[in-house]
Amino acid sequence: MATEVTFPRDETTRAEAATHEWLSRTWATPQGLIGWLSEVDHKIVGRRSLITAVAFFALGGLLALTMRVQLAKPDNNLIGPDLYNQLFSMHGSTMMFLFAVPVMQALGVYLVPLMVGTRAIAFPRLNAFAFWVYLFGGVMLYVAFALNIGPDTGWFSYVPLSGPQYSSGKRVDFWAQMITFTELSSLAIAVSTICTIFKQRAPGMSLQKMPLFVWALLVTNFMVCFAMPAVMIASTYLLLDRSIATQFFNPAEGGDPLLWQHLFWFFGHPEVYIIFIPGLGIVSAITATFSGRPVVAYPLMVLSLLATGFLAFGLWVHHMFATGLPRLGDSFYTAASAMIALPSGIQIFCWIATMWEGRIRFTTPMLFVIGFVVVFVLGGLTGVMLASVPMDLQVHDTYFVVAHFHYVLIGGAVFPLLGGFYYWFPKMTGRLLSERLGKWNFWLFFIGFNVTFFPMHILGLEGMPRRVYTYSAQLGWGSMNLLATTGAFVLAIGVLLFLVNVARSLRSGQRAAANPWGASGLEWATDSPPPNYNFAHIPVAETSEPLWDHPHELPVAHGLRLDRRELLLTSVGEASPDLREPSADPSIWPFLAALAATFLFILSIFTPWGLYIGAVPVAITLIGWFWPRPGESIEREG
Amino acid sequence: MTPFEHSVLDVAGVQNAYIHTMWTVLLGICALMYVLVLGFLLWALLRARRTPDPVRPAESTGVESALYAWIGLVIVGLFGITITSYAVDRAIFAAGQKSGLALEVTSQQWWWDIKYQNDDPSQSFHTANEIHLPVNVPVTISLRSPDVIHSFWVPNLHGKQDLIPGRDTDIHLRPTRTGVFRGQCAEFCGAQHANMAVYVFVESQQDFDRWRAGQLQAATAPTGSTAAQGRDSFMTSACPLCHTIRGTDAAGVTGPDLTHVASRASLAAGALDYNRGNLAAWIADPQGIKPGNHMPTVGLSPQDLQSIAAYLDGLK
Numbered sequence: 036m037a038t039e040v041t042f043p044r045d046e047t048t049r050a051e052a053a054t055h056e057w058l059s060r061t062w063a064t065p066q067g068l069i070g071w072l073s074e075v076d077h078k079i080v081g082r083r084s085l086i087t088a089v090a091f092f093a094l095g096g097l098l099a100l101t102m103r104v105q106l107a108k109p110d111n112n113l114i115g116p117d118l119y120n121q122l123f124s125m126h127g128s129t130m131m132f133l134f135a136v137p138v139m140q141a142l143g144v145y146l147v148p149l150m151v152g153t154r155a156i157a158f159p160r161l162n163a164f165a166f167w168v169y170l171f172g173g174v175m176l177y178v179a180f181a182l183n184i185g186p187d188t189g190w191f192s193y194v195p196l197s198g199p200q201y202s203s204g205k206r207v208d209f210w211a212q213m214i215t216f217t218e219l220s221s222l223a224i225a226v227s228t229i230c231t232i233f234k235q236r237a238p239g240m241s242l243q244k245m246p247l248f249v250w251a252l253l254v255t256n257f258m259v260c261f262a263m264p265a266v267m268i269a270s271t272y273l274l275l276d277r278s279i280a281t282q283f284f285n286p287a288e289g290g291d292p293l294l295w296q297h298l299f300w301f302f303g304h305p306e307v308y309i310i311f312i313p314g315l316g317i318v319s320a321i322t323a324t325f326s327g328r329p330v331v332a333y334p335l336m337v338l339s340l341l342a343t344g345f346l347a348f349g350l351w352v353h354h355m356f357a358t359g360l361p362r363l364g365d366s367f368y369t370a371a372s373a374m375i376a377l378p379s380g381i382q383i384f385c386w387i388a389t390m391w392e393g394r395i396r397f398t399t400p401m402l403f404v405i406g407f408v409v410v411f412v413l414g415g416l417t418g419v420m421l422a423s424v425p426m427d428l429q430v431h432d433t434y435f436v437v438a439h440f441h442y443v444l445i446g447g448a449v450f451p452l453l454g455g456f457y458y459w460f461p462k463m464t465g466r467l468l469s470e471r472l473g474k475w476n477f478w479l480f481f482i483g484f485n486v487t488f489f490p491m492h493i494l495g496l497e498g499m500p501r502r503v504y505t506y507s508a509q510l511g512w513g514s515m516n517l518l519a520t521t522g523a524f525v526l527a528i529g530v531l532l533f534l535v536n537v538a539r540s541l542r543s544g545q546r547a548a549a550n551p552w553g554a555s556g557l558e559w560a561t562d563s564p565p566p567n568y569n570f571a572h573i574p575v576a577e578t579s580e581p582l583w584d585h586p587h588e589l590p591v592a593h594g595l596r597l598d599r600r601e602l603l604l605t606s607v608g609e610a611s612p613d614l615r616e617p618s619a620d621p622s623i624w625p626f627l628a629a630l631a632a633t634f635l636f637i638l639s640i641f642t643p644w645g646l647y648i649g650a651v652p653v654a655i656t657l658i659g660w661f662w663p664r665p666g667e668s669i670e671r672e673g
Numbered sequence: 674m675t676p677f678e679h680s681v682l683d684v685a686g687v688q689n690a691y692i693h694t695m696w697t698v699l700l701g702i703c704a705l706m707y708v709l710v711l712g713f714l715l716w717a718l719l720r721a722r723r724t725p726d727p728v729r730p731a732e733s734t735g736v737e738s739a740l741y742a743w744i745g746l747v748i749v750g751l752f753g754i755t756i757t758s759y760a761v762d763r764a765i766f767a768a769g770q771k772s773g774l775a776l777e778v779t780s781q782q783w784w785w786d787i788k789y790q791n792d793d794p795s796q797s798f799h800t801a802n803e804i805h806l807p808v809n810v811p812v813t814i815s816l817r818s819p820d821v822i823h824s825f826w827v828p829n830l831h832g833k834q835d836l837i838p839g840r841d842t843d844i845h846l847r848p849t850r851t852g853v854f855r856g857q858c859a860e861f862c863g864a865q866h867a868n869m870a871v872y873v874f875v876e877s878q879q880d881f882d883r884w885r886a887g888q889l890q891a892a893t894a895p896t897g898s899t900a901a902q903g904r905d906s907f908m909t910s911a912c913p914l915c916h917t918i919r920g921t922d923a924a925g926v927t928g929p930d931l932t933h934v935a936s937r938a939s940l941a942a943g944a945l946d947y948n949r950g951n952l953a954a955w956i957a958d959p960q961g962i963k964p965g966n967h968m969p970t971v972g973l974s975p976q977d978l979q980s981i982a983a984y985l986d987g988l989k
Contacts, residue, residue: 036877104877115867116864116964116965117864117964117965120864173918188861188863189861193821193822193860193861195820195821195822195838196821196822196862201782201820216690231950285841286838286839291839292837293837293840315856326721330713332737332740348729357833357834357835357859357860358835358840358842359834359835359840359842362762362766365762366758366759366762369755369759373751373754374751376747377747377748377751378742380743380747381743381744381747384739384743384744385740386741387710387714388717390714390715390717390718390721391713391717391720391721391734391736392721394721394722395721405714408710408714412706412707412710413707416706416707419701419703419754420699420700420703422754422758423695423699423754423755423758423761424762425691425695425758425761425762426692426696426699426758427832428832429681429692429828429833431833432859432860433681433859470835496682497679497680497681497682498679498680498681498828498857500826500858502858502866502867503866503867505867505868507865507943509677510855511678649965667866
């Protein structure tokens with residue numbers, strides 16, 4: 036099963052060599068700074084996004100450590116309320132908007148085209164634009180924070196606290212505009228990813244043969260399309276309330292603070308699933324590879340992902356049980372919130388059954404998957420507790436909830452992600468990460484995580500509310516908090532070890548073959564790292580485990596031009612060959628358009644006229660971007 | 674500070690007793706599920722280590738029937754939880770239908786105004802950050818917030834209820850034992866969210882009546898020259914612009930009612946225990962003790978400060 040795949044090419048024949056040379060020239064990016072900024076290769080854009088997201092993860096983690104130091108003992112004077120409130124607002128905003136969603140989408144940008152066997156992502160320039168917008172938005176938020184205008188009303192920014200009357204200055208405006216940046220980026224990537232999945236799959240890879248990771252990314256990106264507009268509208272209303280005195284959220288003028296909460300949680304709850312559904316995809320990929328067999332009950336796994344995606348939009352009110360909405364309505368949300376545990380429970384069972392039926396290799400990625408099950412299931416179960424209205428009324432906005440969602444999000448997203456990094460790192464860089472450091476990394480992370488967050492369940496039941504910068508010694512929360520702080524440092528050392536491992540491997544890691552783990556997916560059918568054109572010949576997926584079922588030679592499709600960037604489009608359902616489609620060349624315009632959009636967004640923080648003034652450079656760059664060039668047309672496949 | 678309780682798990686009210694039932698059911702079902710998952714995982718790990726070859730997808734190992742059993746179990750568990758939750762919620766609602774006492778609590782950045790309502794205005798009075806309740810008497814608390822969203826939460830007695838500007842909400846309590854129960858704002862409300870506590874003193878009916886009679890009184894006149902001087906300094910400085918002392922000209926409503934401030938257990942919504950020293954410290958430097966709060970530092974001479982503290986300390 037784990038035998039090395041020989042490529043469907045023969046290096047010795049001159050024709051093959053010429054093909055590779057042609058392709059690498061056609062898909063090359065110009066040298067120099069301009070070339071660097073013009074990059075549209077999904078692997079390089081994806082890699083940049085991954086590095087950016089990990090950098091924000093590290094920053095967000097440092098903010099959290101600072102908070103843990105402040106809370107380590109009661110009545111601590113280290114950090115005052117003004118800074119502390121900025122710290123937790125920045126931590127939440129960073130982790131949700133600048134790390135979790137972007138990192139998962141970036142992983143998709145990198146892997147999905149490889150997994151479906153195509154040469155490029157759909158709309159590569161839009162995808163490049165998305166990266167720049169994300170980068171600029173994140174940098175803007177951190178520059179603002181460094182200048183003491185960081186947000187201080189939480190990642191959820193409830194009105195009226197974040198409204199013009201109770202949050203003067205520009206802190207909230209920077210936060211609200213950061214939302215615009217990141218959600219714009221997110222939506223753009225969603226469009227690229229969905230189109231890649233629907234139209235660019237290798238011939239034969241019908242929907243029922245698609246890898247579960249790709250299914251997960253498909254569901255996630257559709258959810259992005261439906262969830263993100265709600266928060267963009269909310270943050271725009273907030274900016275308008277703050278800058279031109281609209282009264283969307285002002286009860287004195289007929290507005291309503293609860294409108295914000297509905298809009299925010301209509302996004303905010305699906306957001307949680309947007310973050311961990313890709314994690315579930317990673318878990319499926321790793322479990323299958325290291326159990327040496329496909330995941331059990333594939334159709335049920337796909338249906339569970341779809342069900343989770345739909346149900347996720349029907350639960351948002353469970354964040355608002357304490358607001359005094361009608362009780363009968365609340366009960367429906369209790370039922371819906373409990374119901375979503377079913378698809379998750381099915382998937383957990385199927386992964387364990389896969390292990391049960393397989394032969395496990397206990398590699399670092401697999402350890403992270405096992406850690407994921409232990410942690411995520413606990414988080415899911417406390418989630419079921421929160422679905423109950425009476426229980427929620429007690430533990431809502433306490434450290435119990437803090438514990439719950441860190442179990443779900445770190446368990447459901449970061450554990451799989453770290454496992455995923457160990458798993459796909461050799462594909463991305465051509466070098467393996469050290470397994471020895473990896474095991475240390477896992478155990479420190481796993482133990483540190485539980486020591487940090489498990490005591491928070493108890494703190495919540497002891498009545499410790501969230502978002503408090505200090506607490507009195509009389510409350511008796513000191514020892515649990517000290518324990519949590521200690522755990523946070525162990526956790527941080529685990530993360531540090533991961534970064535050390537990456538740095539060491541990049542310099543002197545063991546070289547990776549094309550398929551170092553003996554996996555079954557198409558991404559392992561090309562070199563590590565893949566050439567800029569991904570596949571010299573478009574693979575044909577006759578089964579759902581192509582490399583396992585064709586370990587020696589993969590059937591391929593011919594007929595794409597070598598001298599132009601060209602993709603094979605296939606039909607949505609059956610993936611039968613349909614069209615040859617040109618793919619965009621590198622271009623500086625996406626970068627310039629992102630700069631123009633940044634100018635518009637930042638200017639409109641300071642003056643409502645920013646929209647009009649900023650529209651000019653945006654229009655110019657978009658015209659440049661879309662200026663028609665001769666020779667761009669769609670050709671029917673002959 | 675007198676010893677107090679602050680915990681979800683130590684039940685002191687009818688409503689929280691129902692919630693505790695819910696917690697027990699949830700803990701039982703969820704713990705069982707967790708043990709099952711971990712057990713299966715452990716089994717899978719041990720078994721898969723021994724197995725020479727992975728099971729081919731075509732072979733049947735009985736895992737499918739186990740899957741159906743698992744789905745059935747999850748559904749039964751979730752139904753159990755949902756139905757129990759609904760029943761508990763109804764019971765809590767029913768428990769709040771009777772009322773023997775009406776309070777109006779207004780939350781502001783960062784303190785609680787408490788009004789004991791009565792149809793006879795002379796029997797109504799305000800206090801701050803401290804609620805006294807007779808044991809076993811159902812009470813209805815109307816909740817209002819004029820500024821931002823806060824959340825009223827006394828964990829030993831009941832869950833939370835948000836106070837949302839522009840919306841009237843209420844919460845029903847029925848304490849079942851005497852004691853001091855701490856509550857705290859549970860919705861992030863700005864700089865001093867951490868220091869926005871309220872203390873609930875649950876007392877026997879007699880103790881409550883005595884306390885209530887005391888609170889209905891106007892402020893006691895100062896005894897001694899320092900206190901009298903303090904009253905004059907209080908009235909001629911910025912203090913009365915924000916604070917009320919019934920029976921005097923001070924009638925501000927921006928800050929807490931001080932008529933019986935010296936009878937309270939804490940200062941500044943739980944930021945300090947009440948004693949004369951803390952009172953003087955608070956007046957001298959409110960921004961140092963509770964940074965960002967809305968009480969300004971009033972430039973008072975040391976004599977004025979001491980005499981005002983002496984005056985207020987007499988307002989039992």
